[in-house]
Amino acid sequence: MTLLAGKVDEAQRRSAFRRWRANPSALLGTVIVGVIALTALVSLVWTPYGPLAIDTNHTLSAMSASHWLGTDEYGRDTLSRLMASCKITMYVGGLSVLFATAIGLPLGIWSAWNKGWVSQLILRAADVLYGFPALLAASLFAAAFGASTNTVVLAIGIAYIPVFVRVTRSAALVILNAEYVLAALAYGRRPFAIVRKHVLPGIGSIIVAQMSLLFSIAVLAESGLDYLGLGTAPPNSSWGTMLQSAQNYLSSDALLCLWPSLAIVLCVLGFSLLSEGVSELRDERGGR
Amino acid sequence: MSKGRGWFVVRRLGVVLSSLVAASMLVFVFLNVLPGSPAEVILGTQSTPASVAALTIQLGLNKPIWRQYLDWMGGLVNGNFGVSYISGQSIGHEIHQALLVTGPLVLLAMLIGLVIGVPLGLTGALYKGRWLGSVVGGLSQIGIAIPSVVAGILLTVGLSIKLHLFPSSGFPGWQDPWGSLRALVLPAFALGVVEGAILARYIRAAVMEQLRSDYLRTARSKGLRRSQALRRHGLRVAAIPVVTVLGLEIASLIVGAIVVENIFALPGVGMMLLNAVNNRDLIVVQDIAMVVVTAVLLINTLVDLSYQWLDPRLRGRR
Amino acid sequence: MSGSELQLVGVSKTYPSPGWGRDEVAALTDVSLDVVRGQSLGIVGESGSGKSTLARLLLALEQPSAGRVLFRDEQISGRAERDLRLFRRSVQIVFQDPMSSLDPRMKIHDILAEPLRALGVEVDEAERVRSLLESVELPPSAAKRCAFQFSGGQRQRIAIARALGPSPSVLIADEAVSALDVSVRAQILNLLSSLVTDFDLTLVFISHDMAVIRHLCDAVAVLYRGSIVETGLTSDVFRSPREAYTQELLAAIPRIRAGRGRD
């Protein structure tokens, strides 16, 4: 403990930016996520051919100067479809994580603060919800409403609520047990103000790391769901649907599978590295 | 104390039961409070008011909703899963058959995950800061990012299409045990590799924490070498977070199996679920949902109970 | 020098046991205590004696299971938080752990200004922060820095400054010097005793250290397993401790002497 004090001081003196730059996970994660987010933005206004443009003269063409990554069975440009899929991925990942955070975070803080039966109930409900993994929830949604991008968002979002409740609760408990919270109560701060001034800033980096991690898992889940036809429906492109249609040409045109696979792996890697980077930077700061 | 532990198990089972009841209500209400009746859905475009009415009575959908729920639950408890709207087959029998595929698949994948994850995680922790540790860390980081869809497809391309080592799809049935096992190997690998990477990461973290612990230092001060001290004093405590992850991973393996079965055309629970969803065979969806939920919650409970066994500090406590 | 600031009358506090019998754990049993205005009261006790529970009850952060807590002869236990404004301004606390008693993400300025804002004390914030820092002998520049940049002793000064912010009449110090380095402890003790004089504070000093209590306090109460076993003026208790436990406490304090081969 005393040993670390020196290290902490040193880490403090460097600016946040420099520490960020010095952390390989955080840096690489930021770059990858940045590239994907940027691609998604660009695809809103421009893709080389448009993701839906069919060209029956050039079906299943190999990589070439005109089609950098080739075309699929309808002659649609793979690069354009990959780019357009970034958009779907960011939409699904971002919205589902926000949804889970928006519900899980307040419930987690509440259950950390309040030890009465209501928070017991919250935790029990989270346990029940925990029995519904994203894929099962999506199946239920698809059975009930028909599959769409939005049912995927909802399914993933609901499935992650329990995770958020637990993570928030344990992080908030650490803060709430600190003596400065007692001191704040002693000078008359009410619970709401304490949450705003101490708890939220205190658990912020944990929550961000968790959100980033769940984003990466959401990308995994989304690709699986789309692949199964439980999510985004053709002709709209997503990495999962691209994989599904490419699977028919595995023996003849394996590259068709490679591109969306790479995109998924890269995206998941980016967000999980970012998550790890954020937690490492937090630990460097002394974990407080 | 032994009485306390017995009580703990009883209480924990009570919690599971009440969770299951809550989950079943959730599933049931969700699928039954929809606009339009299941009969209409089943008959689709050919429905006439008369045929809908007839089917409604045939399926017992004219009864009050709570009655339908109780009938369904009563059936589940007695092992009677009902009859499929679409195929007219006994769902219980079909699920039983499907579990004979999915169950072994999940177990095999778990095994593969452990075989990969344990040595990798230990190596990562013990060689932290050296090149071997970094390589292992990087490998597991990438392994985590590979979805089972991708792993499955890559394995199919590599080992069955190019090298013809394993069948790329289909399942001969357990009357041909060798063929069945061969059919499961690739899908299990697709699932297990990723789980192995995740396990490796958690094992590495848990073991590293043990290596820093005060009591491991005490053990070394008695004359145990670092690796001996870790083996005798650290591993059991390190197992606690790992068991948690193992529990989470079994749950995600069950889910992953649903995806992988579809890649490899295995007639498991996942395939059955997907077909039911596509056919709007609501009662099958309901039943499978309950099977999955029950499996996940039971595994969760087993994990909780194993803490008691692993860590004496938790015995006789909540 | 008359009247009481804080009073505990027959206070007990029980917690539900962590196991799952319905048993309860008694932290305090029938404790009566009178914190006389202007007096420094030491409360001595070891771990598990109920010291921390006592501090929380005195701060009305917890409710007694039985008995009453009075502030200037008015009951405060069981009252709604909005009725406690005067009380909150008048009673402040300094905790033991200089690491956990300051929010590491806050600037010292905010740490010191927070109580003023929370209690609606209308002052020039910057000016007040400066004078608070001055009274604990820290430079004004400290306000711009974060808590982690200070050593344990400095942090404890900041915690004291925060407690002084609302101009309290009672200061409760819960093991306030126990976690400090020996060479720094005397500084903080000197600071505390001069502040008690300068700000006319009533001090409740909770500690396991008899020597420090003797140095700082007029009266002492000995807490043992949730009950007060002995009270009295410090000089009396130290000269002739009545209870066996008090005697044991006094005997246990290590004294500087060449022990081996000299006795």
Add this chain to the structure above:
Amino acid sequence: MALLKLQSLSVAHGDLDLVSDVSFDVHAGERVGIIGESGSGKSLTALAIAGLLGEELRSRGSVHFDGEELIGASERHLSRLRGDRIAMIFQEPMTALTPTKRVGVQIGETLRIHRGVGRRASQIAAVELLGRVEFSDPQRYARMYPHELSGGQRQRVMIALAIAGDPDLILADEPTTALDVTVQRKILELLDRLVREENCALVLIAHDLAVVSTICDRVVTMYGGRVVETGSVADIIDHPRHPYTAALLATSSAIAVDVESRGTVLPSIPGSVPSAGHFPGGCPFRDRCSSATSACLEFPLMESGSHRVACWHPLDENSERGSR
């Protein structure tokens, strides 16, 4: 011939020296106390002697134990000494025992490692050792887990564990700091008695001069990773020569329980203790020292003799300053 001889021992974290140039001897059966505040490097010194420093720390210099060099010795070699000839007692009784093993098993393990004793025999020995550290019902306690014991009981288990191998040297790192005052005293008495019975050498680390003075023969004062003064207990408490030792002594004795200090201003040391590795160069105490001059930019050489001090401006040996 010294049992343990430290020469220019340094411990570094990267380029940062946390312990610099520590030298002292411990003779067989002798008791040496190391006092110092946080960051003084006293715990690291003990860990370096036993070869138990963390992965990220490196030690240099020389640790001679009974004619063998320990710095740079293999883990295999060191592990043969540890528990058998050198034993350790740690500060935190809460975390220093393995939570998943019964206390008796943990004590018996030492014998199983070094004496090749079987499971049953080691249990019998463990029960006997628990009796020696004053457990009233050792049979029962041997079957308990650490979390079922109080802090004081756990520390007694640690002591039993340390004496199990009949060591020549015990390194005790703040063994009483985390305990209640009344328990502290009992543990110190127990340690005192057992060390006498075993006739082994003791290195006792404490931040409290009082603890060291009651059971040690000699004192080593450390500040900022360096030894600043060493001498017999009598030398140190009657005639401290380093300004730091003197000030520490003055502070401690002014708040002593049998001294009426009410209303007086306690003698104090200005400034604060820097964090480990961030002490000023030269004499680490110069920032807080009233007699510091430009000479103090250089760390002074330790003089020779039995009462040694590393200071450019030592207090006069004959003055009574800082004593009781």
